[in-house]
Structure formats: C-alpha cells, structure tokens
Amino acid sequence: MKNSSVIRVEGRQDTPTIVIDETKQLVKISGSSFNESAIDLYYQILDWVHKIEKNLEGQLHFEFDYIYINSSTKKMVFVLLNHLEKLFKAGNDILITWYYEEYDDDMLELGEDFAELITMPFNFIPKEEEDYY
Template sequence: MTILTISAAQRTPEINFDFETNTFLMRGESYPEDIKDFYGPPIMQLTEHLEGLENEKVHFTFEFIYFNSSTAKIIMNLFDLLDSTAERGNTVTINWAFAPDDDTMEELGEEFCEELKHATFTLLAR
C-alpha cells in the first residue's frame, strides 16, 4: 500500500500517509471514542515504514483544530518516532500548522517540539 487515506469524520481527523513520497498529514479535530481502534492501524503502518528508511526525506504535517489529551499522547509518540527516524540519518521535517489567531495550537506545537533533537520543526500560521 503506497497511500493510506482516512477521511475526516465528526470526531476524527483526516489522515493521509503517502508512503511512496514519505509525505504524511493529519488534519482536523481528534477526540475519537476509541483512540487505539482509530490510531492503532495507521500508526503501526507508519512505524513499520519509517523503521525501514535510510537516507530518505520525510515530511509530516500536523494541522489540528482541536484534540483531546489522549490524542496529545499519540502526537507525542509520533514526535518521538519521527525524531528517532531523523536520528538514524533521515531528513525529517515536521510542520505544525495552525490558524493565525489560534494561540493554543501554536503553544501546543511549541511544547511538542521541545523534546526534538534531530528532526526539523516549523510552526506555520495558515
């Protein structure tokens, strides 16, 4: 499978993982009733893919409007996964997009990036 697409729903974000181009996107709101059921399969595929990369470029964009604390843990785990991918010699760029007037999302992005040591992080006001 080269592209994994999950359409946004009332409580879940859009997920678009293009494994061929190493371009990944999560966008929208995230407060699923069963966090493991929703995020488990796509994150497992992503993890398996990233673990096999060598000297590749990876772009991951987070563009959330809202997420709950369970999703925050998922995001932090993804940041750890992406940072370890960069540590192994891949070029990893993480974009954190937010509405220009959304101070909360901007601050959350700043907090998430504090632990990054190897990946490049960019805040994008859109």
C-alpha cells in the same frame, strides 16, 4: 481507501482525516481529534512508519493540521513524535510541519511545546483565513 500509493481515512467531526502518501513519504493529519477510538488511527500510522523505516529513502514528512485535540490525542502525537525523533537521531531526514490558524495561539503553543520536547526541526506555518475553508 487505498488508491495506488495513497491511503486516505476520512475524518468525522471528532476524528481527523489522515492521508498517507507512500510514494512521497508524506503523512497529513488534519481536523479535530477527540474521539477515544481515534487512538487506533495513530497506532495505524505508527505501524506504517514501522513498516517503512528500515527502507526509508529521502525525507519522511509529517504534517499536523489540527483544529482541536484532546489529551488522549496529545499523548498519541507525543508517542508518534518520539518515534520519529529516534529515526531522526539515527540519521534519517524527518520533517515536521505544524499548521495552526493565524489567531489560534493555543494550537501554536501546543506545537511549540512538542517542539521543545523533541530534538528535531519543526516548521510552524500559520494558515490565513482563506485557508480555513
């Protein structure tokens, strides 16, 4: 659904919710992502990045807030981060925020693994229990 400059794709049990705020240059991906067709969603995000990258002004912010992701999603996140890294190395202001549940060491470690592979700043933000609902 598109509302002025906000594109929102509602997630399901096995696909993430995606919010792209074109004005704020903010992309939020949240929920679970383990449906093989979810890969198409990541290509749509990548297409949007390709459309705006030549005229990028200010900061481009990506927020990842996963509950669970499968190996196909991990691959697509890496593809997306790899492209964002190219933009960062070209002098663009890219911010990555990785949310994880306070006691979810696996999701924190996954974000840390991505951060080790990519040479741009990552913010790691734990969600407290009241943030889960």
